[in-house]
Amino acid sequence: MLGYRLQKRDEPWSWGAPIIVVGALVLSLGISALLLKLQGKSAVEGLFVLWQGSFGASWALEDALLKSIPIFLCALGVATAFRMQVWNIGAEGQFALGAIGATWAALNFPDLPGYLLMPLMFFSAAVFGGFWAYIPAILRLKLKVNEIISTLMLNYIAILLLEYLVFGVWKDPKSYGFPVTPEFTGGAVIGQIGDSRLHWGFVVCIGAGLGMWAFMRFTRLGFDIKVAGEGQRVAMYSRLPYGKLTILVMAISGALAGWAGCIETSAVVNRLQPSIMVGYGYTAIVVAWLARLHPLYIAISAYLLAALRVGVENMQLELQIPAAFGSIMEGLILMSVLAGQMLVTYKIRRKK
Amino acid sequence: MLESFIVPLLAATVQSGTPILYATLGEILTEKGGILNLGVEGMMSMAAFVAFAVAYTTGNPWLAFICGGLAGTVMAMLHGFVCITCLGNQVVSGLALTILGVGLCNFLGTPFIGLAAPGFSKFAVPVLSSIPYLGKIFFRQDALVYFCYFIPFIFMIFMNRTRLGIAITAVGEKPGAAAAAGLKAVKLRWMALLGGGFLIGLGGAYLSLAYTHLWANGLAGGRGWIAVALVIFAFWRPGRAVFGAYLFGGVMAFQLRLQAIGTHIPSSLLLMLPYALTILVLIFSAVRGRGGNAPSHLGINIEPEG
Numbered sequence: 001m002l003g004y005r006l007q008k009r010d011e012p013w014s015w016g017a018p019i020i021v022v023g024a025l026v027l028s029l030g031i032s033a034l035l036l037k038l039q040g041k042s043a044v045e046g047l048f049v050l051w052q053g054s055f056g057a058s059w060a061l062e063d064a065l066l067k068s069i070p071i072f073l074c075a076l077g078v079a080t081a082f083r084m085q086v087w088n089i090g091a092e093g094q095f096a097l098g099a100i101g102a103t104w105a106a107l108n109f110p111d112l113p114g115y116l117l118m119p120l121m122f123f124s125a126a127v128f129g130g131f132w133a134y135i136p137a138i139l140r141l142k143l144k145v146n147e148i149i150s151t152l153m154l155n156y157i158a159i160l161l162l163e164y165l166v167f168g169v170w171k172d173p174k175s176y177g178f179p180v181t182p183e184f185t186g187g188a189v190i191g192q193i194g195d196s197r198l199h200w201g202f203v204v205c206i207g208a209g210l211g212m213w214a215f216m217r218f219t220r221l222g223f224d225i226k227v228a229g230e231g232q233r234v235a236m237y238s239r240l241p242y243g244k245l246t247i248l249v250m251a252i253s254g255a256l257a258g259w260a261g262c263i264e265t266s267a268v269v270n271r272l273q274p275s276i277m278v279g280y281g282y283t284a285i286v287v288a289w290l291a292r293l294h295p296l297y298i299a300i301s302a303y304l305l306a307a308l309r310v311g312v313e314n315m316q317l318e319l320q321i322p323a324a325f326g327s328i329m330e331g332l333i334l335m336s337v338l339a340g341q342m343l344v345t346y347k348i349r350r351k352k
Numbered sequence: 353m354l355e356s357f358i359v360p361l362l363a364a365t366v367q368s369g370t371p372i373l374y375a376t377l378g379e380i381l382t383e384k385g386g387i388l389n390l391g392v393e394g395m396m397s398m399a400a401f402v403a404f405a406v407a408y409t410t411g412n413p414w415l416a417f418i419c420g421g422l423a424g425t426v427m428a429m430l431h432g433f434v435c436i437t438c439l440g441n442q443v444v445s446g447l448a449l450t451i452l453g454v455g456l457c458n459f460l461g462t463p464f465i466g467l468a469a470p471g472f473s474k475f476a477v478p479v480l481s482s483i484p485y486l487g488k489i490f491f492r493q494d495a496l497v498y499f500c501y502f503i504p505f506i507f508m509i510f511m512n513r514t515r516l517g518i519a520i521t522a523v524g525e526k527p528g529a530a531a532a533a534g535l536k537a538v539k540l541r542w543m544a545l546l547g548g549g550f551l552i553g554l555g556g557a558y559l560s561l562a563y564t565h566l567w568a569n570g571l572a573g574g575r576g577w578i579a580v581a582l583v584i585f586a587f588w589r590p591g592r593a594v595f596g597a598y599l600f601g602g603v604m605a606f607q608l609r610l611q612a613i614g615t616h617i618p619s620s621l622l623l624m625l626p627y628a629l630t631i632l633v634l635i636f637s638a639v640r641g642r643g644g645n646a647p648s649h650l651g652i653n654i655e656p657e658g
Contacts, residue, residue, distance in 0.1 A: 005656065006656045035459070039460075087443055089447065139631075139634075139635065139638075143635055143638035143639065144638050145631070145634045145635055145638050146581075146584060146634060148390065148443065149577060149580060149581045149584075149630065149631075149634060150631050150634060152577050153574075153577065153581075153627040153628070153630045153631050154627075154631070156574055156624070156627040157624050157627050157628060160620045160621070160623050160624045160627075161620070161624075163620040164618055164620040164621055167618065167620065168618055282451060285444075285447060286448070286451070289444055322458060322459050322462040324454075324455045324456070324457075324458035324459040324462070324569075325455070325459055326455070327451050327452070327454060327455030327458075328452060328455035328456055328459055329455075330448075330451050330452075330455070331394075331448050331449065331450075331451035331452025331453070331455055331456075332452060334444065334447075334448035334451070335430065335434055335440075335445060335448045335449070335452065338434050338438070338440035338441060338444055338445050338448065339433060339434045339437075339438040339440055340438075341438070341440060342438040342439050342440065346439075346656075
């Protein structure tokens with residue numbers, strides 16, 4: 001095509017991955033700058049405000065760190081499922097269910113001391129989120145129902161379920177009609193670390209990241225999951241319980257997203273309200289893929305995309321640019337990385 | 353009851369099923385060629401916006417309708433570049449396309465929120481519209497609905513009776529064999545993808561030109577994903593796609609009617625209906641065991657030689 005052809009490399013291009021990611025970022029920034037221009041805004045000013053909000057001030061760095069917590073947990077979960085080629089697109093819904101689970105515990109046992117209530121909240125968030133992921137897993141195994149569509153539909157249902165609860169049975173009678181639950185108190189609130197704005201959820205994140213890394217690397221189960229990721233047939237020949245592994249990765253995936261929901265409700269907004277659903281679950285997919293499913297890289301790319309979100313919020317505030325600008329960039333980054341990945345295995349040669 | 357509730361409900365069913373039908377047929381064409389395109393939701397959103405913007409600025413709804421289709425084609429081109437040219441993962445590329453399309457639609461659409469554009473309005477077809485009941489249901493609609501009545505037939509003839517349609521099916525089943533038989537596999541995949549994108553775009557355009565004449569963000573509202581699910585439900589056959597699309601149109605229309613009448617059921621539970629039904633429909637298709645009807649090379653890229 002166009003006088004060029006692809007030729008397979010003998011060895012994968014070792015420096016390819018980082019160069020492609022940087023290239024993708026630059027390309028996406030370029031295209032988004034063009035879009036700003038089309039909307040009659042100054043592209044230079046826009047990108048400057050984006051940078052300012054992402055990395056330009058200490059509040060920005062702190063904000064990005066805060067936002068990277070739920071994104072990281074969701075992405076870690078999504079990556080575990082992707083590792084086995086189970087397409088869990090449902091982090092958003094599992095996040096919502098986790099928030100619902102944590103709120104259930106917080107509203108029903110308000111008098112428990114924190115050292116009992118907090119584990120209970122995390123436990124019920126993991127069970128709720130895990131259950132929401134178990135449904136598509138079991139449907140896929142027993143009936144071969146496509147999990148991409150079922151997880152996605154469950155996202156819509158989960159958000160509506162959350163709305164149903166806060167508009168109905170869980171609505172705070174003192175909220176003047178706003179759809180929010182009563183504020184969490186005492187033991188149900190995850191506190192700040194020292195004087196910083198960072199909360200203890202950050203430590204949960206580090207623990208979960210290290211835990212998943214060790215699990216995948218050093219345990220038999222983790223190894224099995226990686227093998228099964230080569231395909232159902234490989235798993236069968238290696239006598240691996242493919243079905244059980246699928247359920248396991250989905251449950252882990254859902255539980256981690258559930259924790260993200262729990263932390264977001266308990267530490268950031270201190271109550272359940274529809275505004276916690278801002279699409280972290282979808283961002284997590286971008287993050288996981290950019291990081292090629294590796295926990296350390298997930299941490300880095302979660303921070304990057306969180307910073308992007310903060311930057312876009314800054315643009316929204318200062319230049320009245322719609323928040324959708326962030327999804328445009330996320331979509332562009334993901335598409336260009338996907339397209340660029342070809343360069344790792346192929347060289348472009350001129351046709352003779 | 354029949355006159356006052358069921359007939360208007362069925363008429364609304366046909367209307368809200370129409371955009372889903374366009375999109376489902378588009379995705380069937382795409383998948384027949386072997387490309388899995390999960391970007392339907394994003395493509396419909398983008399097409400809805402482009403159609404609205406064109407109608408608003410030029411005042412010509414037919415031009416807007418075509419432009420909506422072309423917007424779908426352009427979005428499909430992105431997917432094709434990533435998956436066919438660069439051999440990227442089709443699942444992830446489709447998701448990215450959805451994120452991008454929905455984002456673009458909301459970003460570009462924000463200045464238009466609440467504005468109205470000239471669209472298609474309903475008119476009665478002479479003679480046919482006076483058939484009792486059926487006339488009111490099927491023949492007091494807008495032009496795009498009437499247009500949509502013909503598409504499944506054209507589609508069927510195209511897929512089963514023309515050289516091109518059969519070649520596309522062959523590429524979706526066995527690209528290697530098709531290529532050996534002298535077909536240009538990659539080119540045929542491109543054609544199916546772009547043609548499918550055009551139909552998906554028409555579905556999106558319907559939303560902003562006929563379903564509503566006012567611009568609001570998030571018009572697609574999951575219809576793209578429903579279309580993807582309906583392809584499986586339809587076993588990749590246009591006839592069953594018609595049934596599936598109208599089934600969903602019916603549920604959406606029913607849910608809106610119930611809200612309008614004012615029931616005690618909270619609206620959030622009613623809004624769950626189409627999404628829950630999508631999962632049920634997939635379970636139903638699985639029990640019938642026809643997932644095997646999928647093009648056997650669906651979602652697998654054609655690697656270049658050498």
